Amino acid sequence: MSELLLDARHLSKRYGGQAVVNDLSFHIAPGECLGVIGPNGAGKTTTIRMCLGLTPPDTGEIHALGLHMPRDALAIKAQLGVVSQFDSLDPDFSCAENLLVYGRYFGMKDRAIRERIPELLEFAALSHKADAKPAQLSGGMRRRLSLARALVNDPRLLMLDEPTTGLDPQARHLMWERLQVLMQQGKSILLTTHFMDEAERLCTRLIVLDHGRKIAEGTPRELIAQHLxxxxxxxxxxxxxxxxxxxxxxxxxxxxxxxxxxxxxxxxxxxxxxxxxxxxxxxxxxxxxxxxxxxxxxxxxxxxxxxx
Known part of the structure; x- marks a missing residue:
């Protein structure tokens, strides 16, 4: 089990007496994209928040990158890349400045960050928008910038919470292409999504949540063959x-x-x-x-x- 990048065991979380996550276990191996799907309120975002150390589980354990969450939260986060549901780009900074400032949060030297910025902007297809501010970008461009920002520290594991919500089909397909490139590079991904075509296209393996419980797990094709x-x-x-x-x-x-x-x-x-x-x-x-x-x-x- 030591080679697993993330190993969550028997996680539970209650709010106001209601179980939001209920005895949930899952793992992510190197180079794998694990998809988490389920209806609204199934516990997807709470699960990611627990894995990020933002919400402590009531019961259960999380081991990530050979460390323990939340005890080693800072060391774990230094090796993570995160794209949240909602846009958290700084509206006062240009695209390049957003990447520079974010890299500083990881203790990176400005010189090292500046060396990575052209590569990250090219990856996000935003080289021509280096000096533009987020308000001047389309929704798809902002999501790609958020993804580029999440890569500034060259993370081993990415946690993406509904990264393509609100995008038009062209922007979604471009985002998918970028995520597939990352997996080809050996990155591991935890992905929550409401788009079933996205889950089927990107995910090595899926877990289905409902009312905080895992009700199915397997590859997309295995699950379809098993249940339908x-x-x-x-x-x-x-x-x-x-x-x-x-x-x-x-x-x-x-x-x-x-x-x-x-x-x-x-x-x-x-x-x-x-x-x-x-x-x-x-x-x-x-x-x-x-x-x-x-x-x-x-x-x-x-x-x-x-x-x-």
Whole structure:
């Protein structure tokens, strides 16, 4: 276990008598991206805060980089890179100055930081914005600057809390490309996200949280194969909801669910189901492989969770 970069065992945290994190254990190996997914209020951010030493666990232990959190918090943080949910860039400093000042927090000499700044700005595709202030940047640029800032101390482990929230598809894809480069360089990542395509694309392994508990763990493909039928047929449009009254049609699927005006048929034999649905010409039909979003909804439910 000594080679693990992060080893969290039996973490629990309660607020006002409510368990926010409940007997949670997980680990991160070198070069691995561990994804943490779950509904709002599942305990994702609290888990990261405990790993950063910002919130002490009520019970459990955290070992990171061969050290103990929170006892060795300063030594651990010196080897971490962090991108939080919310923008914490200094609005009064340029991009280059944000990197310089942040490097000083780690006790780095100005000369060493200045030598890294061009490389970090190039990595973030912001070389042309070195003198611009955060207010002059797009949302995607600010998130890439936050990532570059998190790399100023050349960390061994990155903790990213929903790093692409609020970005448009182009900005998200560029951010994904940068994270994949970091993993190719041997960096390890703890990633929380609400984007299932992001988790499936980036994560070596996933844990699914609900009500503070780990309810599933494995690679994205392992989890999909373990919990889901391989094919999904979606039916929507005029008369879709009436399909729920057709017992012979429902019998062609292993599981049927409704969300809004869409009926989801989960099956290992999609052909007879699609042929039967062709008898309803007003319907629109989509046949696709089961994905991580299907897994998420099956394990945590389709009911909307409010923030809080």
């Amino acid at each position: 039928e391989p094919d999904v047929v979606e039916a929507y449009g005029d008369g879709a909801l009436a399909l729920m009254d057709d017992a012979s049609l429902k019998a062609l699927a292993a599981r049927v669910e409704v969300s809004g005006e869409t009926v989801f048929f989960y099956t290992a034999q999609p052909k007879p189901l699609i042929e039967a649905l062709d008898a309803h010409p007003k319907l629109r039909i989509l046949h696709r492989p089961a994905n991580l979003e299907d897994l998420f909804l099956k394990l945590t439910g389709r009911q909307i969770r409010e923030e809080g």
